[in-house]
Amino acid sequence: MAFTKKTVRDIDVDGKRVIMRVDFNVPLKDGVVTDDTRVRAAIPTIQYLKEHNAGIVLMSHLGRPKGDGPEPELSLKPAADKLAELTGYDVKFVDDTYGEAAAAAVAEVKPGDILVLENVRFLKAEKKNDPEVAKKLASYGDIFVLDAFGTAHRAQGSVVGPAAYIPAVAGFLLEKEVDTLTSIFAEPERPFVAIVGGSKVSSKIGVLDHLIDSADTLIIGGGMAYTFFLAQGYTVGTSLKEEDWVERAGEMLKKAEEKGVKILLPIDNVVSDHFGEDAEGEVVDSDKIPDDRMGMDIGPKTRELYTEAIKGAKTVFWNGPMGVFEFDQFAAGTEAVARAVADSDCTSIIGGGDSVAAINKFDLADKMSWISTGGGASMELVEGKALPGVEALLDA
Ligand code: ADP
Numbered sequence: 001m002a003f004t005k006k007t008v009r010d011i012d013v014d015g016k017r018v019i020m021r022v023d024f025n026v027p028l029k030d031g032v033v034t035d036d037t038r039v040r041a042a043i044p045t046i047q048y049l050k051e052h053n054a055g056i057v058l059m060s061h062l063g064r065p066k067g068d069g070p071e072p073e074l075s076l077k078p079a080a081d082k083l084a085e086l087t088g089y090d091v092k093f094v095d096d097t098y099g100e101a102a103a104a105a106v107a108e109v110k111p112g113d114i115l116v117l118e119n120v121r122f123l124k125a126e127k128k129n130d131p132e133v134a135k136k137l138a139s140y141g142d143i144f145v146l147d148a149f150g151t152a153h154r155a156q157g158s159v160v161g162p163a164a165y166i167p168a169v170a171g172f173l174l175e176k177e178v179d180t181l182t183s184i185f186a187e188p189e190r191p192f193v194a195i196v197g198g199s200k201v202s203s204k205i206g207v208l209d210h211l212i213d214s215a216d217t218l219i220i221g222g223g224m225a226y227t228f229f230l231a232q233g234y235t236v237g238t239s240l241k242e243e244d245w246v247e248r249a250g251e252m253l254k255k256a257e258e259k260g261v262k263i264l265l266p267i268d269n270v271v272s273d274h275f276g277e278d279a280e281g282e283v284v285d286s287d288k289i290p291d292d293r294m295g296m297d298i299g300p301k302t303r304e305l306y307t308e309a310i311k312g313a314k315t316v317f318w319n320g321p322m323g324v325f326e327f328d329q330f331a332a333g334t335e336a337v338a339r340a341v342a343d344s345d346c347t348s349i350i351g352g353g354d355s356v357a358a359i360n361k362f363d364l365a366d367k368m369s370w371i372s373t374g375g376g377a378s379m380e381l382v383e384g385k386a387l388p389g390v391e392a393l394l395d396a
């Protein structure tokens with residue numbers, strides 16, 4: 001199930017003007033980009049287009065503007081400056097998206113030039129994929145390139161709109177993300193070990209379901225483990241739990257058993273009497289969680305069990321921390337799993353905002369095969385869904 005859409009490689013861009021949707025939705029502090037991962041991720045395609053003599057017009061959203069006009073603190077100017085700093089290219093910026101100033105700046109773009117437009121979401125209609133927005137953005141280029149993997153699951157004006165009017169192809173980031181996150185399910189090298197944690201079962205039900213269809217072993221940790229404990233008849237004290245999802249969790253355990261998928265749940269836990277930075281942990285077995293304690297992390301025996309299971313893997317997919325890793329005293333479980341994945345010679349694919357933050361906290365990012373830049377978009381792929389932005393592109 002490799003990537004089935006046309007990419008910038010499949011279309012002649014020489015002397016053409018390209019309107020490209022990137023994901024420059026970067027965190028800002030006092031007008032400065034604090035994490036440039038997403039800007040860096042867009043550079044290979046920008047570089048390719050520039051080297052192939054295309055004029056480049058970039059657009060993105062940033063944050064959650066109200067959509068009633070400019071909000072200076074959500075301007076894309078800092079992202080444009082960051083792109084210039086990282087590439088050494090001359091990057092122009094226009095503080096307009098749909099008006100005359102934008103059209104005039106676009107008309108000035110010559111082959112090899114790079115122009116960044118203002119935040120596409122300063123206009124409410126963009127999110128609704130209004131045809132006027134789509135037509136306007138399409139008028140800025142001869143070719144539309146989608147490289148915004150992080151928003152490819154949203155059918156919005158700047159993501160899918162121009163594809164209705166001009167030839168639309170993928171950039172390299174989009175291609176790599178979709179290819180990586182779909183081929184692990186199509187043809188994983190086995191054993192395929194999937195690790196799912198984080199807070200809630202309810203937000204990961206589609207992910208768990210699809211993983212049971214393809215993984216050999218499913219490791220469960222984090223807050224969601226306690227809903228599975230309830231399904232097994234354990235009591236969980238004051239741990240995070242979702243009573244409405246207990247039945248569904250039980251069904252999933254049954255489905256796994258029928259399919260011969262091994263599910264690993266924590267055998268011991270680090271529990272505490274409250275949730276907080278100052279909370280102190282103690283270790284208890286999973287069938288002995290006191291009524292007044294909450295599970296905050298997997299315990300030492302579980303760390304060993306999970307490490308052992310990851311050691312033999314040829315493919316690992318990981319989403320969701322094993323505990324409340326933001327507090328150092330409850331980070332050991334997540335760190336042990338991260339180290340086990342880093343030390344194993346498997347293909348390792350990581351998705352999810354907090355999981356990526358955890359891996360960065362332990363400084364293990366360069367030991368992983370692929371770290372997805374998209375939160376929601378990667379989860380939808382892992383659920384087996386198609387992304388509207390990708391669907392709209394030309395077939396290869
Ligand atoms: P991701 O962003 O990687 O998809 P999630 O958003 O699903 O992950 O979950 C991350 C959050 O889950 C973290 O903030 C972490 O503190 C929380 N979490 C992990 N284990 C527990 C637990 N035992 N109790 C409560 N929250 C937990």
Ligand code: MG
Pocket residue numbers: 352353354
């Ligand atoms: Mg999260």
